[in-house]
Amino acid sequence: MQSAVTPDQSQAMDAPKQGLPVTIITGFLGSGKTTLLNHILTNQQGLKTAVLVNEFGEIGIDNELIVSTGENMVELNNGCICCTINNDLVDAVYKVLEREEKLDYLVVETTGLADPLPVALTFLGTELRDLTRLDSIITVVDAANYSLDLFNSQAAYSQIAYGDVIVINKSDLVDEATLNELEKKIGEVKEGARILRTTRSQVPLPLILSVGLFESDKYFDTVDEHNHDHHDHDHDHHDHDHDHSTCGHDHHDHHDHHDHEHHHHHSDHLENDGFTSVSFQIDKPFSIRKFQYFLDNQLSENIFRAKGIMWFDESPKRHIFHLCGKRFTMDDDEWKGEKKNQIVLIGQNLDQNQLLEQLEKCICLPSTSRGKGFGK
Numbered sequence: 492m493q494s495a496v497t498p499d500q501s502q503a504m505d506a507p508k509q510g511l512p513v514t515i516i517t518g519f520l521g522s523g524k525t526t527l528l529n530h531i532l533t534n535q536q537g538l539k540t541a542v543l544v545n546e547f548g549e550i551g552i553d554n555e556l557i558v559s560t561g562e563n564m565v566e567l568n569n570g571c572i573c574c575t576i577n578n579d580l581v582d583a584v585y586k587v588l589e590r591e592e593k594l595d596y597l598v599v600e601t602t603g604l605a606d607p608l609p610v611a612l613t614f615l616g617t618e619l620r621d622l623t624r625l626d627s628i629i630t631v632v633d634a635a636n637y638s639l640d641l642f643n644s645q646a647a648y649s650q651i652a653y654g655d656v657i658v659i660n661k662s663d664l665v666d667e668a669t670l671n672e673l674e675k676k677i678g679e680v681k682e683g684a685r686i687l688r689t690t691r692s693q694v695p696l697p698l699i700l701s702v703g704l705f706e707s708d709k710y711f712d713t714v715d716e717h718n719h720d721h722h723d724h725d726h727d728h729h730d731h732d733h734d735h736s737t738c739g740h741d742h743h744d745h746h747d748h749h750d751h752e753h754h755h756h757h758s759d760h761l762e763n764d765g766f767t768s769v770s771f772q773i774d775k776p777f778s779i780r781k782f783q784y785f786l787d788n789q790l791s792e793n794i795f796r797a798k799g800i801m802w803f804d805e806s807p808k809r810h811i812f813h814l815c816g817k818r819f820t821m822d823d824d825e826w827k828g829e830k831k832n833q834i835v836l837i838g839q840n841l842d843q844n845q846l847l848e849q850l851e852k853c854i855c856l857p858s859t860s861r862g863k864g865f866g867k
């Protein structure tokens with residue numbers, strides 16, 4: 492595979508692309524990317540779609556939130572952005588391509604803090620260029636939290652600048668004037684942007700998939716530049732490979748505090764516009780009252796995004812918790828596997844130790860009522 496002959500570049504550009512079509516879903520934290528992914532997986536009938544998800548934060552919550560239709564396959568790539576773009580992304584795509592069953596489509600969901608350009612360039616500037624066809628980059632924008640997207644984050648800017656289709660989502664939460672204003676602002680970043688307004692990322696799929704909107708020649712200069720960088724980066728990457736795989740291993744096996752520190756540290760070296768994540772996982776239930784207290788009194792303003800799979804002592808249900816900006820939701824669901832609490836908090840200048848302590852205090856203390864749900 493490694494030694495595939497690279498065709499002369501001009502030829503490659505003229506030749507019709509036959510490879511697996513790829514759509515990249517990008518968009519800021521909590522904008523509705525997983526919601527869009529689920530919409531695609533549920534409605535893309537008759538097509539076998541592979542999904543690659545990269546998540547910010549060391550606990551993979553998204554894998555619990557992605558619909559499984561039986562038809563599709565999901566590969567997860569949680570953790571560091573730097574672990575995933577370039578080499579790791581190439582490896583993950585190879586894993587997908589090497590599967591026996593024939594695939595019709597690949598959807599890649601990036602983290603909310605990722606610049607989509609390196610992800611796109613991974614498909615254009617490596618040997619994947621001959622095996623895949625980058626169809627489009629879809630950018631999901633949270634209409635209710637747009638000012639932070641646009642003004643404080645380089646990644647958010649890049650997401651809009653490189654989006655072939657911009658989906659202004661959560662239009663149910665704002666009025667028409669706000670939507671118009673947002674469209675204008677997006678237009679200033681990207682002239683002639685193709686903008687769609689949605690609620691719950693419900694967009695007609697023919698408008699976003701197999702649209703062939705991505706024009707690789709627009710990126711050709713960047714690809715060339717990137718190829719140079721890429722080699723340098725490869726070097727570093729290999730040097731650090733050992734660390735990275737250790738980090739991947741840890742993701743699944745340990746969830747103690749030291750581990751949190753380790754990962755926290757790990758994500759620190761990334762330039763994620765100052766965003767870091769704190770993850771907490773425990774196989775004990777929370778007390779609703781205590782968690783409510785945490786939300787009402789301790790959840791600081793600098794936490795922009797949180798998501799959790801919640802287990803409360805008082806409830807037999809599995810609860811899905813989301814916080815985006817100032818708004819939070821808690822939806823009921825059914826437990827499929829072992830009950831546990833998993834929560835990821837993402838924000839700027841997080842006091843990790845304090846947050847972990849506060850979450851620890853939400854654990855329900857043993858009482859006579861504990862365990863009564865067993866066997867239900």
Ligand SMILES: Nc1nc2c(ncn2[C@@H]2O[C@H](COP(=O)(O)OP(=O)(O)OP(=O)(O)O)[C@@H](O)[C@H]2O)c(=O)[nH]1
Binds near residue numbers: 521524662663690
């Ligand atoms: N009111 C409203 N809520 C929405 C809409 N779309 C998504 N949500 C909610 O917003 C929250 C975040 O949605 P996700 O799809 O998980 O967002 P995401 O972009 O995948 O989030 P990250 O991967 O963490 O960056 C969830 O609680 C969704 O149910 C919408 O159009 N309106």
